Amino acid sequence: MSTTTVNTTAGNTAATVTDTGALTQEQIRHLAEDFLAREAKLLDERRFDEWLTMIDDEIVYEVPIRSARLSFEDEVSGGGYRIRDDKPLLALRVARLDSGQAWAEVAPSRTLRVVGSVIVERGESADVVNVESALLLYRQRGHDELGDVIPVRRQDQLRLTADGPRLLRRTALLTTAILQTPNLGVFV
Template sequence: METTANRIAISYGSDTYDDVLEFLYREAEELDERRHHEWLDMLTQDVRYLVPVRITSAHSLDDSALEDMAHFDEDRYSLGKRVARFDTEHAWAEDPPSRTRRFVTNVRAWEGDAAGELVVRSNILLFRSRGDIHDHDLLSGGRTDVLRRENGALRLARRTVLLDESVLRTQNLAVFL
């Protein structure tokens, strides 16, 4: 997980912070509206998208996760394959009449290690209902992103999502967080 210690914080209300918020909100909207190809355009070519499996510990609430096991450990190629699958009749997790909403909150940003990069932490809440089924899915977690400015636009270069549960109650995790 990307550390924020000794980094320069991006001020709330600054142009850079507003760009970060615009990126995150537009990304959530693209995914909620199932515009997955447009979402792919928001990623760098060397993107890494990681959702590690959490470790449950009796006396700890730290951010422990398994290093060698993940719900997602994707690069641009595999994310592209997932998106292409949404165009087929086999994309059951995102097939209407399901409704998915992503809520992004508590956004904090810092200058990254490389020029043009920002480290961004946010919280995510994903709500998914499956048509007329009464039960719904709620997934919450914290995200650490590295956003990179390319050709004047921010793009997602790395995302690590630590879900708040170690045992997921959702039937599948075929949606992007």
């Protein structure tokens, strides 16, 4: 079993623990919800370099292609992705957004992320937490009259580190089978 020191705040009391086994379910939930809220704020404020510091070096970030089927189990085939990135590719996307050459993001999108329906469970290893959440992403570009609403169901794994939680894995399932926005130049 790996040991990780995590600084967490429950109420006004700081506690240091060695793994998720030493945390209460309430503390684990607080860590996860705080992570998701801070991540949404950083992304909405286009503070991408700071967001990258919340990403684990072993990240798998994927948005699978979803198809309309009778059964939910058949909707994601596992073979096709709109996005499937690791940390170097995420860093490249951030650098491109900062370059002014990401034409899909000229003018930059204004976004608002609302995260809810959070379900938190202990992971298989002592330093991993499984988090499921729903995301409503509002996006408006330039002077468009109407913005896009992108509903997403996310399945995340957070690794607990001495510097706080890090996003280890994200699978973002877009609710719609057909992309209703011009591109996915934003992070979901």
